[in-house]
Amino acid sequence: EYNNKYISDEKIDRDIIDFNSGVPDLEKFPRSFWSKFLRYSFLDMPEYLLDYGRPQGLFDLRLTLSNFLLKTKGIKCYPDQIIILSGSSEGFLIIGKLLKPYYNNVIIEDLVYNGIQKIFKSLDIKFYPIPVDDKGIRSDLIPENIKNHFIIVTPSHQFPTGSVLPIQRRVKLIKLARNINTYIIENDYDSEFRYTGQQISSLHLLDPEIVIHIGTFSESLYPSLRLGYMVLPESLVKDCCKIKESCGLFTPSIYQLALSNFIKEGYFERHINKMKKLYKGKRKILIDKLKDEFKSSIKISGDSIGLYIVVEFKNVIFTDQILKKLLDNKVRVYRVEDHSIIKGKHNNKIILGYGNLGTGEIEEGIKRIKEILK
Ligand SMILES: Cc1ncc(COP(=O)(O)O)c(C=O)c1O
Known part of the structure; x- marks a missing residue:
């Protein structure tokens, strides 16, 4: 038994109410199940897995992932x-480093x-x-x-x-990539959570x-787990592993092993199915509330997959001042414009992530947005 208290310096x-798009429901993560997998994987794993391990990652997890x-x-x-x-961010870094000398x-x-x-x-x-x-x-x-x-797409x-x-x-x-003799990075960030339409293959x-x-x-699990994967032509694997190793980017073996067991025993699939139902409910509440508050002055899109929607406003420009006013009213939203390369075209659109908000918070959050934008 231990009795440590978590000490934080974060304010x-x-x-x-934060409509961040990249966060799943953290409260609903099955911590007790997951901690059992961590504990048993750690106790059962061979001793050599306490060493650095290979940059490519555990064969056990790679085999599980291939299936x-x-x-x-x-x-x-x-x-x-x-x-x-x-995390997938590491993949963009490794591939960027790999391809940069050939494709600037x-x-x-x-x-x-x-x-x-x-x-x-x-x-x-x-x-x-x-x-x-669209x-x-x-x-x-x-x-x-x-x-x-x-x-990259x-x-x-x-x-x-x-x-x-x-x-x-x-x-x-x-066809184009073939003709110009290049590679395509497919960033598949959140396709697990599809609510309508058919699954399109990769x-x-x-x-x-x-x-x-x-x-x-x-x-699908939680961001601080920092686990992702890339599938690539075999000819590139060795060089990518060299880059990963040279940057000291080893991925902890214990999380890899726990994840492999979690998937193999069917818990991952069960978790996704459970969360999908939960998110579908939240998504409906968000869309209903938005329509209720803003009627025909908004257009909603991007709602068939994932943990966020995009809302386009007919008569609002999301300036820094508006974001500040929203924040003063205790609600945080994210601008589509902040993800643009050519600036100035998307100032009237926001991203509303709902994954880590309760249904009451979603409704209250939209009410707070309306109070400022009315
Ligand atoms: C579209 C997209 N791709 C990739 C990432 C990075 O994900 P990871 O946590 O796996 O590095 C994010 C994070 O929010 C994202 O929104």
Whole structure:
């Protein structure tokens, strides 16, 4: 028995209702189950797993993932084609470092998660932004003879618009990448939570030779777990592992092993199914409340997958002052504009993440937004 108390220096204002898009329901995470997996995995694992381990990650988890990815996303791959990551962000960093000497530039969606922009900027990779619409990246706007570019896309659920890339655009993208002799990074951030429409299979299936598929457990489990994976052509694995090792980015073995067992014993699937029902309920309450408060002055999109929606306002510009006023009224929202490359086109849209909010908080949060925007 121990009696340690958690000491914090973080000033978190618990009265603020935060519509952050990247956080799942932390309260509903099955901590006691998970801690059993951690405990038993730790006690049972061979002693050598206390050593650094291999940068590629545990074979046990890679084997589990190769079966799991076939079942859930239709991805066919060998465990040797998988690298375990400490979150998908690490994958963007490793691939950026790997490709930069050959391709100095990236064809990138505009809009794109600003965390990815920061990673590529830190590597001095230049952007060739391509607009997105309600069907994802406008692949028809990519010049067919473009040179020295790799590509990054979010086909299953574009961030932040929430659109899904249709098969015609996928095929066009693959053909183009083949012609210009490059790689496509498929960022599959949150496709586990699909509420309507059919599951669209991964871009990876269309051409496993050139698509690097990156996934994460930040939304499906919890962000501080820092576990993700990438599936890549076998020819790239060795160099990626060298980069991971040279940066000291080893992923802790114990979490890998616990996750592998969690998936193998069926708890992961059960958890996703349970959470999907929960999120579906929250999503409905959010949309109903928005329609109730704002009627026809808003347009809602991106709501078929994931833990957020996008709301476009007819008569509001989300300036810094408006965000400050909202925050003073104890509600935090996120601008679509903050994920743009070419600035100035998305100032009237916000991202509302609902994963980590209770139903009462969602309703109260929208009420607080209305009080300021009325
Ligand atoms: C679209 C998108 N991709 C990737 C990430 C990074 O995820 P990870 O926690 O796996 O590094 C985020 C995080 O919010 C995201 O929104």
